[in-house]
Amino acid sequence: MATELLYLDDFDVLTAPAAVTAVTALDDGRTDVELDRTCFYPRGGGQDWDTGIIRAGDSVFTVEEVRLDEHGVVHHLGRGTVPEGAGVVLEVDAHRRAVNTRLHSAGHIVDLAVERLGLPWVPGKGAHYPHMSFVEYNGEVPGDAEQTRRQIEAEVAQVIGEGSTNEIRFMPVAEMAEYCRHVPENIPTNKPARIVLYNRTFGVPCGGTHVRDVADVGTLSITKIKSKKGVTKVSYAVDGVN
Numbered sequence: 001m002a003t004e005l006l007y008l009d010d011f012d013v014l015t016a017p018a019a020v021t022a023v024t025a026l027d028d029g030r031t032d033v034e035l036d037r038t039c040f041y042p043r044g045g046g047q048d049w050d051t052g053i054i055r056a057g058d059s060v061f062t063v064e065e066v067r068l069d070e071h072g073v074v075h076h077l078g079r080g081t082v083p084e085g086a087g088v089v090l091e092v093d094a095h096r097r098a099v100n101t102r103l104h105s106a107g108h109i110v111d112l113a114v115e116r117l118g119l120p121w122v123p124g125k126g127a128h129y130p131h132m133s134f135v136e137y138n139g140e141v142p143g144d145a146e147q148t149r150r151q152i153e154a155e156v157a158q159v160i161g162e163g164s165t166n167e168i169r170f171m172p173v174a175e176m177a178e179y180c181r182h183v184p185e186n187i188p189t190n191k192p193a194r195i196v197l198y199n200r201t202f203g204v205p206c207g208g209t210h211v212r213d214v215a216d217v218g219t220l221s222i223t224k225i226k227s228k229k230g231v232t233k234v235s236y237a238v239d240g241v242n
């Protein structure tokens, strides 16, 4: 049965009670724990997985890796003992989550700046990892890349400086175009469809974790812009993270 994904409903849920539905020993020496519900984010959408612990009474299971399978089941891979059927308490590593969330939201704020500047680019893939943070677009840099880099950097500073509360909305994929400039064709079907509304106007279909307020991202630098074969890669860094 699909795991209930608590992080979709709430920007900040880091701990929750849950029940263990399956425990499987893996060939690599680790254990795969499945739960009825989870606040652990599995890797996806360019955002890395959460780590943390699962407490069952006095025993602690250390979560090293989290994956969502095609049936919507989340697999918590790690080490320790958790009895099947046990009631447990989940505790996500708050620092790692905050880093991943800020990096991920930073990518969407770059998208928002690109939109505001009227750059004729179609969003493509992104990576929001501490060692590699970028968003890609279909389209070329119109003119001088350094000038465009500075424009985007100034615009993201403006957006972050203004601040704005983000909003979570669940809706069928067919309705997303009303709120989102770009709705990808390959929206995953193994989890509830959701958008996050940035700055009240800029919807993004996305199942990742997001800052509650765009100001929470902090200082965002555009480190590099490069166009190659019709694809423009905008690399960025968040102060205190990378």
Ligand SMILES: [Zn+2]
Pocket: 045, 104, 108, 204, 205, 206, 207, 208
């Ligand atoms: Zn996203």
